[in-house]
Amino acid sequence: MKKFTKHHLPLKETMNKKTVTIIGFGRFGKTLLKLIQDDFDVTIYRRHPASSAGSQIKKEKMLNQVQHDKTFTSDLQVAYQSDIIFYAVPIQAFESVISEHKKYLRDDHTLIDVLSVKTFPEKIFRKYLKNLKTQALLTHPLFGPDSSKSGFENLPFVINKFLTNDETYSFWKQYFKKKKLHVVEMTPDEHDRLAANSQGVTHFIGRMLEEFKLEETPIDTIGAKKLQEVKEQTDNDTWELFMNLQHYNPYTKKMRIALGVAYDKLYNKLIPKQANNDNLVIGIQGGKGSFNEEAIMSYLKKNNISNYTIAYLHTSKNVLRALSEGDVDQGLFAMHNSVGGIVMESVEAMAKYKFAIIEEVTVKISHALMIRKDAKLSDITTIMTHPQVLAQCHETLQRKYPNLEKTSGKGELIDHALVAKQLNEGKLPKNVATMGSKILAELYNLTIVEENLQDAKKNDTSFLLVGR
Numbered sequence: 001m002k003k004f005t006k007h008h009l010p011l012k013e014t015m016n017k018k019t020v021t022i023i024g025f026g027r028f029g030k031t032l033l034k035l036i037q038d039d040f041d042v043t044i045y046r047r048h049p050a051s052s053a054g055s056q057i058k059k060e061k062m063l064n065q066v067q068h069d070k071t072f073t074s075d076l077q078v079a080y081q082s083d084i085i086f087y088a089v090p091i092q093a094f095e096s097v098i099s100e101h102k103k104y105l106r107d108d109h110t111l112i113d114v115l116s117v118k119t120f121p122e123k124i125f126r127k128y129l130k131n132l133k134t135q136a137l138l139t140h141p142l143f144g145p146d147s148s149k150s151g152f153e154n155l156p157f158v159i160n161k162f163l164t165n166d167e168t169y170s171f172w173k174q175y176f177k178k179k180k181l182h183v184v185e186m187t188p189d190e191h192d193r194l195a196a197n198s199q200g201v202t203h204f205i206g207r208m209l210e211e212f213k214l215e216e217t218p219i220d221t222i223g224a225k226k227l228q229e230v231k232e233q234t235d236n237d238t239w240e241l242f243m244n245l246q247h248y249n250p251y252t253k254k255m256r257i258a259l260g261v262a263y264d265k266l267y268n269k270l271i272p273k274q275a276n277n278d279n280l281v282i283g284i285q286g287g288k289g290s291f292n293e294e295a296i297m298s299y300l301k302k303n304n305i306s307n308y309t310i311a312y313l314h315t316s317k318n319v320l321r322a323l324s325e326g327d328v329d330q331g332l333f334a335m336h337n338s339v340g341g342i343v344m345e346s347v348e349a350m351a352k353y354k355f356a357i358i359e360e361v362t363v364k365i366s367h368a369l370m371i372r373k374d375a376k377l378s379d380i381t382t383i384m385t386h387p388q389v390l391a392q393c394h395e396t397l398q399r400k401y402p403n404l405e406k407t408s409g410k411g412e413l414i415d416h417a418l419v420a421k422q423l424n425e426g427k428l429p430k431n432v433a434t435m436g437s438k439i440l441a442e443l444y445n446l447t448i449v450e451e452n453l454q455d456a457k458k459n460d461t462s463f464l465l466v467g468r
Contacts, residue, residue, distance in 0.1 A: 206234025
């Protein structure tokens with residue numbers, strides 16, 4: 001073992017030349033080695049030893065780079081011959097590591113975690129060291145390979161005495177200060193509360209910028225360059241670390257919720273109070289002549305609203321997206337039918353957007369079968385209409401028109417009012433029929449083949465009128 005000289009630490013402060021093992025040798029394990037390698041004889045434990053020539057060469061290069069005598073081992077008995085054990089393992093693996101390694105612990109061991117959360121290792125240490133005299137120190141080096149490239153001076157380092165005696169704690173506190181780190185003493189709970197709103201929010205925003213695909217531009221301001229730095233630094237860390245920071249700190253959930261509330265508040269401030277200064281703009285799920293139009297007209301009449309504009313958006317998704325983006329002031333879409341049940345198109349759209357319910361509007365529904373003027377019933381092979389119409393008329397259609405294909409259009413053509421319009425315009429072949437309100441026949445010059453095809457006499461649909 002190499003003896004320490006006065007050039008490093010006084011003999012008293014080396015605690016009789018204790019030895020160190022680092023459990024885990026990922027990105028931070030290498031950074032930790034760089035920090036302590038001048039002052040201790042270090043053993044590095046890796047679960048899987050180098051197994052190929054390439055791995056062996058890589059290991060030898062690393063050994064030459066650090067220029068110190070170290071032992072690599074995959075033998076836990078060898079690893080725990082050291083007096084000080086640093087745990088540089090993923091947060092999610094920490095409990096399984098301590099559980100598996102517990103049988104190797106001695107009373108004269110000092111265990112030091114370097115996890116980015118603190119209440120979690122505190123809980124795990126208490127659980128597994130309950131009947132032992134083993135000492136444990138909680139630390140969080142608030143830096144990594146990127147931020148320590150030019151040295152460790154003034155980098156923040158959180159420390160908590162936890163299960164160490166006065167002598168051990170004093171040694172490590174002074175040691176980290178001698179490494180010129182900015183040592184901060186605090187409780188695990190205070191650490192996690194503060195870290196959620198510093199490290200936690202930084203990593204979250206960095207990942208969000210990556211998801212946003214923030215790219216450099218020739219006109220980047222200093223602020224834009226700083227955002228690039230945040231993105232690049234957080235993206236250099238593993239996804240595993242990001243997930244662990246978000247899940248193992250009890251305060252990060254509150255942080256994410258608060259961040260979302262702040263985003264919504266700021267976003268909504270940028271949306272004008274009204275899309276059109278003169279009229280209330282209402283986006284509806286259907287086209288002209290649809291039951292959606294009938295429902296919104298019923299609401300407007302009931303509430304004596306005369307200054308309005310209707311935007312025919314054809315799908316629930318279009319309605320809620322337009323509402324979210326400020327293109328409409330209110331939106332209306334079908335939610336439930338007494339026969340067909342839940343309108344799944346609306347449910348799927350609702351899952352993606354936030355909105356406030358203004359009122360529920362109920363309309364009695366009656367369905368007619370319609371074809372183009374130049375078509376005969378014998379020409380028809382397909383009925384194209386909304387899935388809800390097919391559900392509400394299923395038994396009747398099976399009985400009266402068993403040989404016709406029943407289908408719904410893709411995208412905006414899910415709206416049978418748009419199907420009726422395209423039939424009139426010749427954009428759909430004359431072998432296609434549609435179903436819906438008989439008003440469509442008047443609007444789009446279609447021939448009604450048969451009315452009242454709904455299975456139940458009482459056939460009501462509830463529509464939701466919503467706002468931001």
